[in-house]
Amino acid sequence: MVPDIGFIGAGKVGEALASKLSEKGYEVVAVASRSFSSAERLAANISSCRPYSTPQEVADVATLVFITTPDDAVSSVQEGIDWHPGQWVVHTSGALPVSVLERARSRGGLTGGFHPLQTFADATGESLSGSTFALEGEDPLLSSLKEIALALGGSYVVVSSEDRALYHISGVLASNYVVTLMGLADEIWRRLGLSASGVDSLLPLMRGTVENLARIGLPDALTGPIARGDAGTIQKHLQALKVRMPELTSIYSELGLNTIPISLEKGVIDEAKAQELEKILGG
Ligand SMILES: NC(=O)c1ccc[n+]([C@@H]2O[C@H](COP(=O)([O-])OP(=O)(O)OC[C@H]3O[C@@H](n4cnc5c(N)ncnc54)[C@H](OP(=O)(O)O)[C@@H]3O)[C@@H](O)[C@H]2O)c1
Numbered sequence: 001m002v003p004d005i006g007f008i009g010a011g012k013v014g015e016a017l018a019s020k021l022s023e024k025g026y027e028v029v030a031v032a033s034r035s036f037s038s039a040e041r042l043a044a045n046i047s048s049c050r051p052y053s054t055p056q057e058v059a060d061v062a063t064l065v066f067i068t069t070p071d072d073a074v075s076s077v078q079e080g081i082d083w084h085p086g087q088w089v090v091h092t093s094g095a096l097p098v099s100v101l102e103r104a105r106s107r108g109g110l111t112g113g114f115h116p117l118q119t120f121a122d123a124t125g126e127s128l129s130g131s132t133f134a135l136e137g138e139d140p141l142l143s144s145l146k147e148i149a150l151a152l153g154g155s156y157v158v159v160s161s162e163d164r165a166l167y168h169i170s171g172v173l174a175s176n177y178v179v180t181l182m183g184l185a186d187e188i189w190r191r192l193g194l195s196a197s198g199v200d201s202l203l204p205l206m207r208g209t210v211e212n213l214a215r216i217g218l219p220d221a222l223t224g225p226i227a228r229g230d231a232g233t234i235q236k237h238l239q240a241l242k243v244r245m246p247e248l249t250s251i252y253s254e255l256g257l258n259t260i261p262i263s264l265e266k267g268v269i270d271e272a273k274a275q276e277l278e279k280i281l282g283g
Contacts (some may be wrong), residue, residue, distance in 0.1 A: 002144045003088070006030035006062025008055045008077055012037035013092050013116065014068035016125035022046045024151045029057040034069075056081050062089040063146070067101075068116070075100045083107040088141045092112045094168035097161035098136050112137025113164070114145050116154070119175050129153030134167055136160065182206065184248060191245065220267035226259040226277060229269045234280050257283045 005026055007014045010033035019042075022028045023142045032052045033039045037062045039051035052058055059065055067074050071093045077100050078089065085108030089101050094115040101111035113136035118127050133149040133156045135142060142158070149156040159167045182202060189198025212221035225233040234256065260277055263269045269277070 001140075002026055002148060003063035004029045004061070006032075006065045007042065008032050008058055008067045009034075009063060009073075010042040011068060012120040012123045014066065015042050015123035016120055016128060017066060017068065017092070017116075018042055018049065019123075020125035020128050020152055021046065021148065026148070026151075030062045032058045045253035059083055059087065064090065067091045071096055075118035078103050078199050083109050084112075085109065088112070088144070090137070090141070090145065092116065094134065094171055095165050097164055099161060110138055110141040112145055113159070113161075114148070115120075115159075115168075117171055118269055125152075132157060134159040134164070140149055178206075180240070184251070188245070188248075191211045210268075219262045222259065222262050222266055224259075226256055227266060227268050229263075229273045229277070231276055234277065238280070252283045254281075258282045 005018075005021060005028045007018050007028070007030070010031055012260045014031070015031075015125075018028045018031065023175065028046050028049045030050055030052055032043045032055045033042070036051060036053050038202055043049040043051040050061075052061075055077055063085065063086070067077055067089065068091075069077055074091045074093060074096060081103070083089065083104040087104060087107070087109040088111075089109050090112045091101060092114055094117070096113070098111050098113050101109075105111045115134040116128060116131050116251035118131040119132060120127070129152060131152075133145075133152075133155045134156050135145045135149065135156050135158050137145060146156055168222075184200065185202050186198045189195060189201070195201070209221065212223075215221075225237075237252065238249065241252060257278060260269075260274050260281075260283075264271070
């Protein structure tokens with residue numbers, strides 16, 4: 001049984017979650033944000049939801065409160081509220097432990113984490129379906145969070161506070177740093193003067209890789225010189241970097257070294273080849 005829901009923080013995640021939860025039949029009744037206009041914008045699309053000017057008012061009318069502010073504001077926001085006994089307070093950060101909600105817990109509330117393993121560049125909640133949610137909390141709150149994750153069309157894992165930072169790194173590697181890698185690949189295109197941006201040309205390659213990962217998974221999706229054991233090609237790459245873009249040598253080598261175990265697991269290179277590649281890459 002999920003009680004009335006409120007949101008503090010009317011940004012991308014708050015808006016996406018509030019609108020999808022309402023669509024799924026949950027009672028989203030209250031929202032407050034730093035600015036009243038953000039709260040009004042979120043509430044405008046949800047008939048049951050009223051905008052409030054302070055987080056305290058949300059805590060006064062909703063039993064389950066999602067704090068969807070930036071990570072750095074979660075602790076101070078919950079510190080400023082007189083929580084009620086029996087209240088459920090949840091943040092949506094991937095990295096923060098549940099102990100940041102200590103004041104709510106000490107007032108007799110249940111506290112938890114509900115992190116959508118998804119990227120929200122805007123506030124549409126379409127990508128929530130199919131996402132995995134990292135949950136933390138005690139029952140009955142945890143059971144309700146599980147129910148919500150499933151109702152949103154997702155699945156869930158339970159991640160302890162101790163493991164949360166490491167769990168979050170997995171998401172950073174699979175999302176944010178993919179953008180970083182595209183940034184570096186694009187830098188080479190611009191340096192060579194091939195076009196104003198390489199993103200359009202590199203994107204079909206990136207999409208193909210992601211689709212291979214979805215279709216055949218790890219380690220089979222790996223292709224390229226390390227999977228082929230092409231030591232000569234890797235030497236040419238390193239030589240080109242040394243002469244023209246030495247600043248990329250260390251990340252290229254580090255990623256290459258981390259690609260060797262995947263190639264071994266795929267069974268496309270043997271131990272002797274792995275050692276040869278490691279030596280070339282400076283491992
Ligand atoms: N974006 C993602 O891809 C993503 C994915 C998973 C989890 N998360 C997590 O979800 C949470 C929210 O992220 P987001 O991307 O939705 O952030 P966001 O778009 O920047 O929105 C944060 C909202 O919080 C409001 N806010 C800021 N300080 C506040 C305060 N002191 N009191 C009340 N409201 C305050 C802001 O208000 P105003 O608009 O009123 O100024 C803003 O609307 C974070 O914990 C983040 O780690 C994000």
